[in-house]
Amino acid sequence: MTVTTPAPPRRRWPSPLALGITAAVVALHVFAWNATGFSPAALVQGADGIADFFAEALPPDLTWDTVLRPSLEAALVTLGIGLLGTTFSVPFALVLALLAARATTSGSAAYQAARSVLSFLRSVPDVVFALIFVTAVGLGPFAGVLALVFHNTGVLGKLWAEAMEETDLGPRDALWVHGASRVQVAAHAVLPTALPQLVGLLLYRLDVNVRSSLVLGLVGAGGIGFLINQSIKLFRFDEMVTHILVVLVLVIVVDQLSALIRRRIGA
Amino acid sequence: MAALEIRKLTKSFAGRPVLTGVDLQVRAGEFVAVLGANGSGKSTALRCVVGLETPDAGEIHTEGRSAMVFQKIHLVGRRTALDNVCAGALGGLPLHRSVSPLLFPRELREEAMRCLDRVGLADRAGERAGRLSGGQQQRVAIARALCRRPRVLLADEPVSALDPSAAEQVITLLADLASEGLAVAAVLHQPQLARSADRIVGLLGGRVAFDGPPGIVSGSDVDALYLPERTAA
Structure with a gap:
């Protein structure tokens, strides 16, 4: 008996809609190319300038008293800005996330209000917050901490709310049918179920905030960003490279610690 | 009735x-x-x-009162069996005694231990629920339901x-609970x-x-x- 294999289905060519979307994406990139003055030729022509820059920047100035020690001290300040900016945003982000997650919120009005506050805090860049707080509390790291607290509340609250919404709702239902209140359900079902994700996101934000506090230093919020800004203004690129190397070490240490903790908690 | x-x-x-x-x-x-x-x-x-x-x-x-156990069990795996059982009776507790397992009253913990003992798991009270077998987890879920003192x-x-x-153990347990006066469906x-x-x-x-x-x-x-x-x- 001969068995006839069915013919394969006909090829499916891209639909006109898919072709149209592809053409639109290509057109957008052409527009962006022109709008940004993207020019590989200019980069090649300017290679001499880059060579001059590296000639001035290398080797880095590792003088202990005037460059490296101040750099390390400022790096600790930068770490402090990122740490406090993250930690002090936790209570605000937690309350707003609980209100902004459908798994825990107490009503649609509270949900909408919390979502709006989070959107506002998230949409104002931390640098803008820093400029505002510099006018209030003066130049220095404190303004940077305040800026990060506000901006990070928006970002962390949003991320946490999403994580809570994605958790298994079974434990929540189980407690709810046993008469638990919303706060009790949040405390004993939603939060412990989502804990690894919440801690993972917190550490990720700490990592981001340490890097953000570097940028905040450029607008007067202290830390090593402030030193980098000064070096650039004084054309001391060899000092700038030293500061950047210190930043590199700081970012790697924070990243590794964060990864280690996330592995331990299974996030 | x-x-x-x-x-x-x-x-x-x-x-x-x-x-x-x-x-x-x-x-x-x-x-x-x-x-x-x-x-x-x-x-x-x-x-x-x-x-x-x-x-x-x-x-x-x-x-x-009524209480319920589910096919997917719905315990919090990171919490201990005892904490999960206590969570079945949160409804009667004031907020300041119930937002953390550290604040649960002694009477609740003792009641939860009795419920765990009833399902034969008193010796696993301190173990994380997620580390128990499927059958044990379902028995913990039954203990959680019992902690609410349902009819x-x-x-x-x-x-x-x-x-x-494990299925037979759970069914036997449900039948025993019914014979003790509970209405079980x-x-x-x-x-x-x-x-x-x-x-x-x-x-x-x-x-x-x-x-x-x-x-x-x-x-x-x-x-x-x-x-x-x-x-x-």
């Missing part, structure tokens, strides 16, 4: 009727097994009783995810396990097709519940 009484219960989802007039009574001390094909409305009926679904029409009366215990496919030995997918119950109720097309003791319900009665599903398959 029955501890659980359901009359003419109806429920539709997006215009599709799931319950079309379910009548069910469970007396204190009685273990009722509810059988039926997928989509026959078994779980929906139980979920209506505990308020997870709102019925379109009909009456539900429960004497005292009616509902079980929605409590053994579907368990191996035969369990949705099951295993007709042979339903034979341990005092009564078997068959649901077909959203209403009760038969209701009687295992000695009276025949194999063909049970088979008829699953015929449409088999035909469809």
Whole structure:
């Protein structure tokens, strides 16, 4: 008996809609190319300038008293800005996330209000917050901490709310049918179920905030960003490279610690 | 009077009727097994009783509190068995004694230990729930339900995810709890396990097709519940 294999289905060519979307994406990139003055030729022509820059920047100035020690001290300040900016945003982000997650919120009005506050805090860049707080509390790291607290509340609250919404709702239902209140359900079902994700996101934000506090230093919020800004203004690129190397070490240490903790908690 | 009484219960989802007039009574001390094909409305009926679904029409009366265990168990794996059991009785606690397991009153922890002891797991009280076997987790979930001190215990496919030995343990436990005075209604997918119950109720097309003791319900009665599903398959 001969068995006839069915013919394969006909090829499916891209639909006109898919072709149209592809053409639109290509057109957008052409527009962006022109709008940004993207020019590989200019980069090649300017290679001499880059060579001059590296000639001035290398080797880095590792003088202990005037460059490296101040750099390390400022790096600790930068770490402090990122740490406090993250930690002090936790209570605000937690309350707003609980209100902004459908798994825990107490009503649609509270949900909408919390979502709006989070959107506002998230949409104002931390640098803008820093400029505002510099006018209030003066130049220095404190303004940077305040800026990060506000901006990070928006970002962390949003991320946490999403994580809570994605958790298994079974434990929540189980407690709810046993008469638990919303706060009790949040405390004993939603939060412990989502804990690894919440801690993972917190550490990720700490990592981001340490890097953000570097940028905040450029607008007067202290830390090593402030030193980098000064070096650039004084054309001391060899000092700038030293500061950047210190930043590199700081970012790697924070990243590794964060990864280690996330592995331990299974996030 | 029955501890659980359901009359003419109806429920539709997006215009599709799931319950079309379910009548069910469970007396204190009685273990009722509810059988039926997928989509026959078994779980929906139980979920209506505990308020997870709102019925379109009909009456539900429960004497005292009701509690429920689920197919997917729904424990918090990171918390200890004891903390999970305590969580079954949060409803009666003020907020300042209930937002963290560290604040649970001694009386609650002692009651939770009694419940764990009742299901044979007192020696695993301090273990994380996620580290227990499936059968042990389901018994912890039953202890959590008992901690609420219910008069009616509902079980929605409590053994579907368990191996035969663990499933038999759980069914025996439910039967024992019923013999101690609890009204127990369990949705099951295993007709042979339903034979341990005092009564078997068959649901077909959203209403009760038969209701009687295992000695009276025949194999063909049970088979008829699953015929449409088999035909469809």
